Amino acid sequence: QVQLVESGGGVVQPGRSLRLSCAASGFTFSSYGMHWVRQAPGKGLEWVAVIWYDGSNKYYADSVKGRFTISRDNSKNTLYLQMNSLRAEDTAVYYCARDLGVWGQGTTVTVSS
């Protein structure tokens, strides 16, 4: 069945980096655009980034532009989010989503000293 599994979350100090992964299965990964969406504790959903099916285009929310990088490895059916210069306000559950129609279970990132 179609499945997305995020990993890589954890507790990290402000200013440090973290890389999230999203392993896809059950569909042709290389045919779909992929998104990262986050949700701060007790808050609503915030779109973070999108990457085209072939990696040719990438777009970011203003809140993460210049600090986060979305990428994908279609040979490994995996989506990534490289997060640099992390801030307390980046604390959230991070979801990956296939074209926004299929979502993973999320991975939690906590930025704290």
Place this chain on the structure above:
Amino acid sequence: DVVMTQSPLSLPVTLGQPASISCRSSQSLVYSDGNTYLNWFQQRPGQSPRRLIYKVSNRDSGVPDRFSGSGSGTDFTLKISRVEAEDVGVYYCMQGTHLFTFGPGTKVDIK
């Protein structure tokens, strides 16, 4: 940047009764290809979001037909014809015409 607003932000409903959520965008959501990229998502307590509706009125696979979407331009509506207990959660509209922006969410619970 496009700003999405929803009303109400809290919606107590009676089981079996209809419910309606309004979503408005600060700019027209009609894209250059003629499509309007307005989605609706449901997030049940403790669960990941789930898309219910895409391009204003198209139900995703497996979504009960009691959910319907309508609207155009800047004004959109999600309707639940008869609320069931499993519909409790937060509902978000999201535009995908000018990059992507979520609305603040509408919390639906049972009276």
